[in-house]
Amino acid sequence: MAKESFDKEIQFLRMLVLTSGAYNRQQFAKRLGISVNTFDKTIRRLKEIVQATYQQLPEEEGKEFTEGFRYNYYDSADPMLLFLFRAKSLKESESQRLSLLLGALNAQSLTVLELLDCCMNALPANLPLPDEKTIRKDLKYLEQVGVIQKDGGSRPFKYAIRNELLREMTEDELLDLYDFVDVMANTQIPSVQGYLLRDGLKKQLIRSHSEKHAVEPFLYKYHFHSRILDEAHLFTILDAIRKHRRVRFLYFSPKAKKSYASQNTNPLFERETEGKSEKILPLKVVYDHQYGRWYLLAHGREGIRKYRMEGITQFEEDEAVDSAWFAKKQQELQEKLRFSWLIDTGAPVTVRAKFYNPGQNPNFVKERVLLQGQWGQIVEDDDESFTYEITVNGTTEIKPWLRSFGSSCEVLEPTRLRREMIAEWKEIRAYYESV
Structure with a gap:
C-alpha cells in the first residue's frame, strides 16, 4: 500500500x-x-x-x-x-513474499538460494517472481527488525527464525507475559508496538490450545482512539530527529475545512489544496495526556513551529543538518519550554491559586496538586486551604487543569486569569438555571 x-x-x-x-x-x-x-x-x-x-x-x-x-x-x-x-x-507482493520466507524458515534454516527456490515454487502466478537481490533485501530487513538471524559463521550463510523466547517459555510464563504486555500496551505511551506484540502472543497461546478466557483477563475502554493513528508518523519523526534531518510534509491545521489532499502528480490537473507545504527541522515530540494529542515541535524559517501530528500527511525525510547547529536549535527550544506547562512558548507569568481542603483524610485535592502540579510549589498551608504558586508560559494550557478542580480551586493571580475564570463559571452556571 x-x-x-x-x-x-x-x-x-x-x-x-x-x-x-x-x-x-x-x-x-x-x-x-x-x-x-x-x-x-x-x-x-x-x-x-x-x-x-x-x-x-x-x-x-x-x-x-x-x-x-x-x-x-x-x-x-x-x-x-x-x-x-x-x-x-506493504505491497501485496511484499506481504506474500515475507510470509513465505518466514513460513519456510519456521521449519528449518535455509540459504538465500534455497529461499529463492521456495518463493519461485509457492508465489501465486499473478505476482512477479523475485530475484536473488530482492530476497537478500527482504532478509536484511527481517534481520534488522530482529525476526531472523544468521545461523553459523561460514558462507553460504543460513538464516533461522528467532523464536527462542516463545519456544523456551512454559504456557504459564507466556500467559504472565501476555498479561504484562496487555497492561503496558493499554496504559503506556506509545502503545502500537505493544499492541502488535500482544496480538502475536495471543496467536501463540491460541495455537497452543490455551483457554480463550485465560488469554483476555482485562478489558480496557480507551477514550482517545485517534491517538493510535497519530503514531503512524511518530517513529519516522523520531528517526529524523536522531539523524538531524529536515522533513517535508503537507499540513492541515485543526481549523482547516479539509483534512486530506491527494498528491498532484499530473500538472494538467493540479489544484489548490487547503493543506500547507512545510519544510522544517524536527526537534521534539510532545504528548498531551489531557487531550490525547501528539505535537511536533520544530524549527522553520519563522523560528519555533508547532504542529498537531494528526494534520501531518505525505511525510518525507530531507537533507541532514550540521550536528552542532541542530544541538543549538534544540537548546533554544528547551530554553523557550523552560516554563511551559505543555508546549506554550509565550511570556512567563506567575499563577497563584488557593485550593480548599475537602475535609477528609486522605486529602485527595492536595495529593493531586502535588502529583500533577509539575514544578509549582505550595507556599501557604493551613487546615482550611493551601496556596499553590507556579510560573508558566501563558495561562492557556494551565487553565483547563485549574478548572478541573471545580469549587475546590480559586484563582488569585494574575487578575486577567481570575476574571476569565469568573466569566466561564458564570456561563456554566447559566446552563443550569431553571427553564
Whole structure:
C-alpha cells in the first residue's frame, strides 16, 4: 500500500471514529477532500485490509469488517484501528513474499538460494517472481527488525527464525507475559508496538490450545482512539530527529475545512489544496495526556513551529543538518519550554491559586496538586486551604487543569486569569438555571 494511500486511510478512519457515522457519504467525502467514488473505493480497500489481516487466524477468530469495525467504535473495547498497522503498508507482493520466507524458515534454516527456490515454487502466478537481490533485501530487513538471524559463521550463510523466547517459555510464563504486555500496551505511551506484540502472543497461546478466557483477563475502554493513528508518523519523526534531518510534509491545521489532499502528480490537473507545504527541522515530540494529542515541535524559517501530528500527511525525510547547529536549535527550544506547562512558548507569568481542603483524610485535592502540579510549589498551608504558586508560559494550557478542580480551586493571580475564570463559571452556571 502506497504511503499516500496510508495517509488517506488514516484520516478516513479518524473521521469515522470521531463522527460515529453522523455524516452521510457526500458530507464525509467533502470534509475529507475526496470524491464520493474515492470514498467508496477507500471503504472497499479497508475491507480488504481487514480480511487480509485476519485471514491467518483460525476460523473462529476471523472477523468481518462490519463486525470488527463499526461506525460506533465505542461499542468495542478492542483497538480495531490497529488493523492498518498490522497491514504494515506493504505491497501485496511484499506481504506474500515475507510470509513465505518466514513460513519456510519456521521449519528449518535455509540459504538465500534455497529461499529463492521456495518463493519461485509457492508465489501465486499473478505476482512477479523475485530475484536473488530482492530476497537478500527482504532478509536484511527481517534481520534488522530482529525476526531472523544468521545461523553459523561460514558462507553460504543460513538464516533461522528467532523464536527462542516463545519456544523456551512454559504456557504459564507466556500467559504472565501476555498479561504484562496487555497492561503496558493499554496504559503506556506509545502503545502500537505493544499492541502488535500482544496480538502475536495471543496467536501463540491460541495455537497452543490455551483457554480463550485465560488469554483476555482485562478489558480496557480507551477514550482517545485517534491517538493510535497519530503514531503512524511518530517513529519516522523520531528517526529524523536522531539523524538531524529536515522533513517535508503537507499540513492541515485543526481549523482547516479539509483534512486530506491527494498528491498532484499530473500538472494538467493540479489544484489548490487547503493543506500547507512545510519544510522544517524536527526537534521534539510532545504528548498531551489531557487531550490525547501528539505535537511536533520544530524549527522553520519563522523560528519555533508547532504542529498537531494528526494534520501531518505525505511525510518525507530531507537533507541532514550540521550536528552542532541542530544541538543549538534544540537548546533554544528547551530554553523557550523552560516554563511551559505543555508546549506554550509565550511570556512567563506567575499563577497563584488557593485550593480548599475537602475535609477528609486522605486529602485527595492536595495529593493531586502535588502529583500533577509539575514544578509549582505550595507556599501557604493551613487546615482550611493551601496556596499553590507556579510560573508558566501563558495561562492557556494551565487553565483547563485549574478548572478541573471545580469549587475546590480559586484563582488569585494574575487578575486577567481570575476574571476569565469568573466569566466561564458564570456561563456554566447559566446552563443550569431553571427553564
